[in-house]
Structures are given as structure tokens and as C-alpha cells.
Amino acid sequence: MTVTRAQPGRNASPRTARxxxxxxALRLLQDEGPLTAAQLKELTGMSRPxxxxxxxxxxxxxxIEVVGESGAARRGPNARVYGIVADRAHVAGLDVRVDSIGVEIADLLGRTVARADLAVSTDADPARTIESGIGLLLGAVGDRPLHTVAFGAPGLINPVTGRLSTTGELPAWHGDLVDEVRNRLGVPVLLENEVNLAAVAEQRVRGAAAGDTFVLLWIGGGVGAALVLEGRLRRGNSGGAGEVGFLPISLTGRLPTSTNCDDGFHGLAGSRAVCDLARAHGLSVDGCDAxxxxxxxxxxxxxxxxxxxxxxxxxxxxxxxVLDPGQVVLAGEVGSAGGSDLASRVAATLSRLSPLRTEVRxxxxxxxxxxRxxxxxxxxxxxxxxxxxAG
Known part of the structure; x- marks a missing residue:
């Protein structure tokens, strides 16, 4: 691991420097795992005192706490190995879809300790769905100390209010569930577009370089994109960057509207279109969902x-x-199922459509x-x- 040495600056106060x-040190313990004081000294460049x-x-x-000892003697202060107290607090992630709610609870190192799912019918009562969603979250948390909750949901996240602005026919209970969790739990609650969160996971799991640029193209029940430009997730002026379902590309020749993208790219590559295409090729397909x-x-x-x-x-x-990202990542239920085979086919066609060198993975x-x-x-x-x- 390449480490940037601690350089507080000449004018930094002792408290700021500490x-x-x-x-x-905490970042090193998170990324590298438990370390001795000698290893922390070597990695940070700090003095022994x-x-x-x-x-x-x-x-x-x-x-942090002592989690073991190292070295031949395995005793004394120099042998102590320090690690982060990961269960001091826990966090929750929620994936709120049209037909389901998923919950994952993790410790401070991101290690999953509980997961739960709830199916939501299209005709479910919104108030009951909200109560069931809160019950699902609280049941997964149990008696663990909860620090922060993060929601992923389809639609636009207003950059000013932080509230969900749904598009198309998405259920209104999504935003109400977020608000109710904020009101009841009294902990920080974050809200992000779900495809953006998939890009966050992609960036972290793949170990992308700090300045990496890529577009994550989500092909599933619907279609969407997340833009990571020079290492930063870009949301756009109104939170709508990546709403590619509304691209005016369709089989019908008609155009999408501001509230319906069936005649846009969504209608060309969303799950219903994929299932119809499969049937046209003689495949037996049961249903039309993701x-x-x-x-x-x-x-x-x-x-x-x-x-x-x-x-x-x-x-x-x-x-x-428009973006010339250099990399397109295929994700979502369809993109994931297609794997490298589908990615290579998309890359071959893309190379004939565009003069820009673009890797598809x-x-x-x-x-x-x-x-995640x-x-x-x-x-x-x-x-x-x-x-x-505090210092």
C-alpha cells in the first residue's frame, strides 16, 4: 500500500496535527488490518513517542484495542497488535425497490452481520409497507448500536432538500419510508440513487484508482447509469445525471415524456424489452421482470x-x-447475468458505432x-x- 505521510503543515495547531x-492511523488500520506500534511508525513516518x-x-x-501479539517473544508493549473496535457502532444499508426492501447491517469495517428482505406487492397499502419496512430494519439491527443508515432508491435525489423526487410510476412510499426512519431512529439517514450506490460499490470493490473515470450502465428492471468522473461520483445539477432510460432511443420511433420512458432507452433495454426479445428468438421466458x-x-x-x-x-x-469515459461497466440483473460474454459483444458493437476507445467490462x-x-x-x-x- 502506498501511504501518504502525515504532513499537518507548519501552521497547524497541535490539536489539528494530532x-x-x-x-x-485509523485509515491504515482499516485498510491494512491490525498493526503493531512499530508498523504504524514505519507506515506513518511518525516518531516513536x-x-x-x-x-x-x-x-x-x-x-482501537489490543487484538493480539506478534513476534517471537509475543510479550511486552512492542508485541501488541492493535485493531479497530469494529463493533463500537453499526451501520445499515437499505435497497428500496418497487417490489421489495432489502436491509444489510454491518460493523465499522463494513463486515456484514445481518441481512433481511421484504417482498412488497404492487397493491400493498403504503402505510403498512412503511411500518413493515421499519420493522424489517429494526429487526435486523437488533440490540446493536446503530450509527448511520443509508438508503438506495430509484428516482432523483433533490440536491437541495435531500428528498426523493420520484419519476414515472415509482411509488410515493419510498420517500415517506426515508422520512419515517429519520423521524423515529434519531440517527443520520442518507439517501442516494440506487444506481449511484452500485457505482460506489464498484469503485470500492474493484479498487479503482483515485482518478478513475467510468460509467456504470445498469440493465435490469429498468435502465440507468452512474457517472464516476476522475474518481468522483457526479450527480448533475438536479440529481438526474445518468437517467439514461429517458434517452430518445426506441423501437417505436416515438419519444419518451418527462413522466414515462417506455419510448426511450428503457423500452429498448429494460427487462420487459429483454424478455420480449428473448421470446422473439424462441426462448421460453416466464414473466417479464428483472x-x-x-x-x-x-x-x-x-x-x-x-x-x-x-x-x-x-x-x-x-x-x-458526451462523456468519453474510457470504461463502461455493465451491471444490474441483466448486465451481471451476461458477464464477460455480453460485455465483449457490447464492446464489439460499440467499437463500430463510436470512434472513441472504450473498454466494456x-x-x-x-x-x-x-x-453494498x-x-x-x-x-x-x-x-x-x-x-x-478530540486531541
Missing amino acids: AINDRL SVADLVERLQDSGL AAAAEAVRVGTPAFLDELAARIAVGAAAVCA PTAVPGGPIL GAVITAMDSAQNALFAP
Whole structure:
């Protein structure tokens, strides 16, 4: 691991310098795992007395503890191995879909300790759904200390109010559930577009470089995109960056409207369109949801996959013509099911449509990327709050 040495600056106060060094040490313990004081000294470039003071401060703050000993003798202060107290607080990630709610509880190092899911019928009573969602969350949390909750939901997140502005026919109870959790739990509650959270997970799990640029193209029940430009997630002026379902690309020749993207790219590559295309190629498909579309891709014929790839490539070409990201990641139920085979087919078509050199790759997070992204977002927020002990 390449480490940036602690350099507080000449004018930094002693308290600020200590806080900077503490954050660096905690980040090292998070990324590298348990370390001895000697290893912290080597990685931070700090003096032995400074490291000793740092370790004492972090222990007194309840942030780190002795987790073992190392070395041949395995005794004495120099042999002690320090690690983060990961269960001091827990975080929750929620994936709120049209037909389901998923919850994942993790410790401060992002390790999953509980998961739960709830199916939601299309005719479910909104008030009862909200109560069931809160019950699902509280049941998964149990008696663990909860610090931060992060939601992933479809739709636009208003950058000013932080509230969910749904588009199309998305249920209104999504935003009400977020508000109710905020009111009842009394902990920080974050809200993010679900495809953006998938990109957060992709970036962290893949270990993307700090300045990496890529577009995550979500192909599932609907279609969407997340933009990571020079290492930063970009949401746009109104929170709508990546709403590619509304791209005016369709089979019908008609145009989408501001409230309906069936005549946009969504109608070309969403799950219903994928299932219809599979049937046209003689495949037996039961249903038209994301799971059915993903299964069709897994058992699909080469001709079916080629035509599907061509449709996806049209949307990817439109995005690349504007952003030139260099990398397109295929995610979502369909993108994940297609794996490297579908990605290579999309890349071949894209190379014929666009003069821009663009790598197309399958997602590195094939299972539960939205929940994982929500947990990472909540974990980072909790760490920022907790890993800043007073000097």
C-alpha cells in the first residue's frame, strides 16, 4: 500500500496535527488490518513517542484495542497488535425497490452481520409497507448500536432538500419510508440513487484508482447509469445525471415524456424489452421482470445475445459520445447475468458505432451491489464522524 505521510503543515495547531495523525492511523488500520506500534511508525513516518501517544489516545477514545501479539517473544508493549473496535457502532444499508426492501447491517469495517428482505406487492397499502419496512430494519439491527443508515432508491435525489423526487410510476412510499426512519431512529439517514450506490460499490470493490473515470450502465428492471468522473461520483445539477432510460432511443420511433420512458432507452433495454426479445428468438421466458430477463440472458442463444448487445451498445454509444469515459461497466440483473460474454459483444458493437476507445467490462459486484454501496456510504459517513477523536 502506498501511504501518504502525515504532513499537518507548519501552521497547524497541535490539536489539528494530532487529529490528522489519528485519522491516518485509523485509515491504515482499516485498510491494512491490525498493526503493531512499530508498523504504524514505519507506515506513518511518525516518531516513536508520537505513535505511543497516538495509540494511547485512540485506546482511550474506544476506537482501537489490543487484538493480539506478534513476534517471537509475543510479550511486552512492542508485541501488541492493535485493531479497530469494529463493533463500537453499526451501520445499515437499505435497497428500496418497487417490489421489495432489502436491509444489510454491518460493523465499522463494513463486515456484514445481518441481512433481511421484504417482498412488497404492487397493491400493498403504503402505510403498512412503511411500518413493515421499519420493522424489517429494526429487526435486523437488533440490540446493536446503530450509527448511520443509508438508503438506495430509484428516482432523483433533490440536491437541495435531500428528498426523493420520484419519476414515472415509482411509488410515493419510498420517500415517506426515508422520512419515517429519520423521524423515529434519531440517527443520520442518507439517501442516494440506487444506481449511484452500485457505482460506489464498484469503485470500492474493484479498487479503482483515485482518478478513475467510468460509467456504470445498469440493465435490469429498468435502465440507468452512474457517472464516476476522475474518481468522483457526479450527480448533475438536479440529481438526474445518468437517467439514461429517458434517452430518445426506441423501437417505436416515438419519444419518451418527462413522466414515462417506455419510448426511450428503457423500452429498448429494460427487462420487459429483454424478455420480449428473448421470446422473439424462441426462448421460453416466464414473466417479464428483472429476474426473468436475467435468466433469459443466462440461457440465451448467440443470436439473441448479439441483438441484445446491439441495443445496449446504442445507449452506451450515446453516453460515450458526451462523456468519453474510457470504461463502461455493465451491471444490474441483466448486465451481471451476461458477464464477460455480453460485455465483449457490447464492446464489439460499440467499437463500430463510436470512434472513441472504450473498454466494456462486467461488474465486479455481481451480487447485491446496491446494498453494498449503501453500506459503504453509511460506513464512510460513520467513520468520518467517529474517527476524528478530540486531541
